[in-house]
Amino acid sequence: MDTIIVFILFFSSLLFSIYHDISIIYSLLLGLLGFSLLSLRRGYTLTNLFNMMMIGSKKSLIVIKIFVLIGAITAVWRASGTISFIVYYAIAFVSAKYFILSAFLLCCLVSFLLGTSFGTVGTIGVVLMVLAKGGNVDINMTAGAIIAGAYFGDRCSPMSSSANLIASLTDTKLYININNMMKTSILPFILSIIGYTYLSNANPLSFYDTQMTDEILKSFDISIITLFPAAIILLLAAFRIDVKLSMGISILSGILIGLFVQHLSFSQMATYIMTGYTMEHGGFFANIIQGGGLYSMLKVALIVLISSSYSGIFEGTGLLQPIEQFFERLSEKISVYPTTILSSIATAAFSCNQTLAVMLTHQFAYKIYEKKQRNKYQLALDMENTVILLSAVIPWNIAGAVPAAALATDSAFIPYAFYLFLVPLVNLSFSYKVNTSTTNSNTTSK
Secondary structure, three states, X not given: OHXXXXXXXXXXXXXXXXXXXXXXXXXHHHHHHHHHHHHHHOOOOHHHHHHHHHHHHHOOHHHHHHHHHHHHHHHHHHHHOHHHHHXXXXXXXXXXXXXXXXXXXXXXXXXXXXXXXXXXXXHHHHHHHHHHHHOOOOHHHHHHHHHHHHHHHHHHOOOOHHHHHHHHHHOOOHHHHHHHHHHHHHHHHHHHHHHHHHHHHHOOOOOOOOHHHHHHHHHOOOOHHHHHHXXXXXXXXXXXXXXXXXXXXXXXXXHHHHHHOOOOOHHHHHHHHHHOEOOOOOOHHHHHHOEOOOHHHHHHHHHHHHHHHHHHHHHHHOOOHHHHHHHHHHHHHHOHHHHHHHHHHHHHHHHOOHHHHHHHHHHHHHHHHHHOOOOHHHHHHHHHOOHHHHHHHOOOOHHHHHHHHHOOOOHHHHHHOHHHHHHHHHHHHHXXXXXXXXXXXXXXXX
């Protein structure tokens, strides 16, 4: 009973934080205190709990390193003109007739380059939403296409923190996971294109304002060299170079472009890397382009560290053992992948954030996959195809709530975020066919 009370209080505090726009770090710390007290009551010592937290936190160390690089690279790309180049030419290639489709495809591209859904929504996503509002395009359809495209890269970019987190948790190689994700997303991607083409035909862009592109030209030199920091990421990814090294080279090249092309001082670049990029003059694009930096990743890093501590406590104390046993029994009835879908929905709904949902889903799933003799790459792939995307379609989960708020919309975008639910559904269909085929084969052999 005491466990249920703590879970209810934790979940309520998360919902309260999201509703009142308070950082969920406070709720996570409150929950950590609650579960720690619960563990002490069950006979564990403070030393035991500390060791459990440390074991859990070690799982996230590789991701923390990635966060440091992401913080630096997002500021450097802003200062060097890389993001401005992408936004400028992205807007230029937007099709008025197929605007919603263009929004989806552009956000797929940008999110793959940036590796972050929030960063994609906060830059090109906001720009596209402004164009949609001015051009009388349905806002919810546009937001759905933007957020779906933003999670394309959040799922499979080599710079994605979630992709690196899952690779770390499952002890798998990042580029093998990415290759597997690309294969399983082909059909959902094609179906999404068909869906957004249909929506685009009924919602063409009726008006186009060039004010933003003019502002970019006045503020940045967007010659082709400014794209180099992004191009180097793609080039080195093709050769499967360690993502930390490729990000480091990208940062160095971006600093040089900032110094010699955008004519910034070294002290300016250093400040931007630490606290985030800002422009001296105001304007709509100036407000969008600002941000990034190491400081911007502090909150995210804390969420990951605290969530990892939860994972350590839950695994060490067995507090979630009844739930683990429930999902294990469920997997015997409905198979492994459908169980992973249901567990990811439950964890995303309960935890209200993607990171803790990933941690909990892994804890519920890895024993099942070992028992069923599914390899670790299958576990990594199934998590990428479920919890990473489904977190964004839970209305109160910050994975979808924050991007929606940035686009000045609400959960009404969810029905139009085709890619987010097509990936798990299409793969569920293939999973069902494989299981049926296996069952029929076993029956015949008997």
